[in-house]
Amino acid sequence: MKKNLFLIGAAAMFLSGCGGQQNPEEALPDVPEEVEADGDVQSLAQESEEMSENESGEHKIHAQEVDHAQPVSDPSNYEELTHAKEHFTPEDYEIRVANDNPGNRVLLFMDGDEPVFKTVLIKNQGLLKIISSDKGLIGQTKI
Structure with a gap:
């Protein structure tokens, strides 16, 4: 019985260390998503980043x-x-x-x-x- 409790406790600690964040204040904000006409979902942040990369390369x-x-x-x-x-x-x-x-x-x-x-x-x-x-x-x- 002690072995089972030990294994369950060890597994719980292992899983909690793998999936959680250490500091919830450092969590990334939710990025809004946009559904395009063809049904694709694209992140607005990703779109903005791609546009700025294009512009900076284009204006050189x-x-x-x-x-x-x-x-x-x-x-x-x-x-x-x-x-x-x-x-x-x-x-x-x-x-x-x-x-x-x-x-x-x-x-x-x-x-x-x-x-x-x-x-x-x-x-x-x-x-x-x-x-x-x-x-x-x-x-x-x-x-």
Whole structure:
């Protein structure tokens, strides 16, 4: 009988140590969840975290863009330059095209070998983002 009580007590202590929190004040707050149209449940905190990761990566000038960028021979063909003049003087920099496809166009503004500014034109939305190498996103406008 003593063996059984000892085993039950030991098991209870073992299970209570595995499942509980030591300090209930350190408990994480409940994160609200959102049910999407297709029935998936997604945490709002997770969605917010993913958005901030996308934005921080999106508002940088990446070395890969610089490596693949081609010099612009005629800058007058790029409508985003008139909007970029509100934030900096494009003529002061060498302009290179990092990407130009039906969906978007990325222009880099180089000071020697270093990119100083970047414009991202999302063509189907008419959205222009202006990014500084040291300050990140400095302008966003519809064109």
